[in-house]
Amino acid sequence: MISSQPPAVPDRASEQVPACATRSLTTLAQAQLAHGRRQPAVALLRAALLGVDPITAPPRPDLNAAARLYAETLHAHEHGNWQSLRWARYAHQASTDVFGVYDERTVDAARTLARVLAAYRLDDAAITLRRLIVAQLTDRDGPASPGVLAARMDLAITQHAAGHCPAAIAGLTRTWRQWRRQYGDADLDSVAMVLQLAAMLDACGRYDEAARRTVQAWRAYRTPVSPGGRVPARLSVEWLTTSHQRHAGLCRSTRPPSRLAGAFDPLRELVRALRPGGGAPDHPLRRARTWREFLP
Structure with missing residues (x-):
């Protein structure tokens, strides 16, 4: 022991x-x-x-x-x-x-450094490093590889946490569209990207868009799949951790935070299914503590 x-x-x-x-x-x-x-x-x-x-x-x-x-x-x-x-x-x-x-191992070290830079609020340096990771992985694996798309998602999250909201939302939207073209709407990582996008939109006070994305994610998750079941999640990405209170000051949103998922009770089932011991224990949505601010 x-x-x-x-x-x-x-x-x-x-x-x-x-x-x-x-x-x-x-x-x-x-x-x-x-x-x-x-x-x-x-x-x-x-x-x-x-x-x-x-x-x-x-x-x-x-x-x-x-x-x-x-x-x-x-x-x-x-x-x-x-x-x-x-x-x-x-x-x-x-x-x-x-x-x-x-x-x-170098890519992992770069990810660690980017997280630490963001923790110290050295946002410009963190964003620059995230862009470098995307470029290096693109050179190594090609622009459509899962690792590159995951790095682009991490870049969008870092940009959003720094208050670069339009760039973050646009970048994540492009990444999700490319992912869904390759793997489909019902893919677990595609669902995670849509929920991440909904979280960003909600934090910025864009509630109607966030609600539509949340419903879209839920419907995609409930889409019938082949008898072989769902493909295991491929990505290991960081979940949005910026609090609404701090983010409102970053993006100058004057709207109070919503309780988005309270309007969509079925989302509880989705979050539970992707937690450890659920349907996809390695999925990024296992970090469900962030979604507690959306759940009643």
């Missing part, structure tokens, strides 16, 4: 941990996170990165893995001195140097 108590971290910050120990500590931290134990994982990762300066450290695969996980696990401003941002930048640069820009 994995202990829930944080391990003791050495006091001598000048001594670096050997590479093999760094890898072991990172693996243990991943196990802690898998059990929902963030604080022990943070302590393990701090021990793994003991004595390492993210500004001057050389690129090493073991440090890169620990740094990326540490940056992902920390909350913004936790431990002071912009630690999560420093380690996210190190992980991205180290991955680029060691594996190259097209390696999936």
Whole structure:
């Protein structure tokens, strides 16, 4: 059994941990996170990165893995001195140097850095990086690949959270239309994109459009499928997390937030079906906590 108590971290910050120990500590931290134990994982990762300066450290695969996980696990401003941002930048640069820009580990590090930049409200830098991810994945996999479409959705979410609402809504609409042409309206990821679009429209006070999109998503989800069932969800995207209260100031919407899904009780069934243990446990809608502000 994995202990829930944080391990003791050495006091001598000048001594670096050997590479093999760094890898072991990172693996243990991943196990802690898998059990929902963030604080022990943070302590393990701090021990793994003991004595390492993210500004001057050389690129090493073991440090890169620990740094990326540490940056992902920390909350913004936790431990002071912009630690999560420093380690996210190190992980991205180290991955680029060691594996190259097209390696999936580098792409993952770039996604982590983009999330951290957005958490620190460095929105322009986050949007620029999201655009770079889209461009690199397009070069590697082609413009119609699921990874590129997922990256474009992440870009739209980042733009929306920064207050670039027209660009975000237009970009997500284009992405969804391309996805539905390839996979159909009833595809789980197509449903998720429509709901994401409805959430954006609702946050911006465009209630009629949001309501139409919500009904559209519900009807698509209820569309009969082949006897083989639905194709498992392909995307792993971030769900909209900007609160209505803050977003209203960003996009200058003067309309109060609605309780959109309250008018559409069947949406509860859709959200439940896409939660862990439901019909699609790996689907992005598993992060249903965001939709609680829409549900009664």
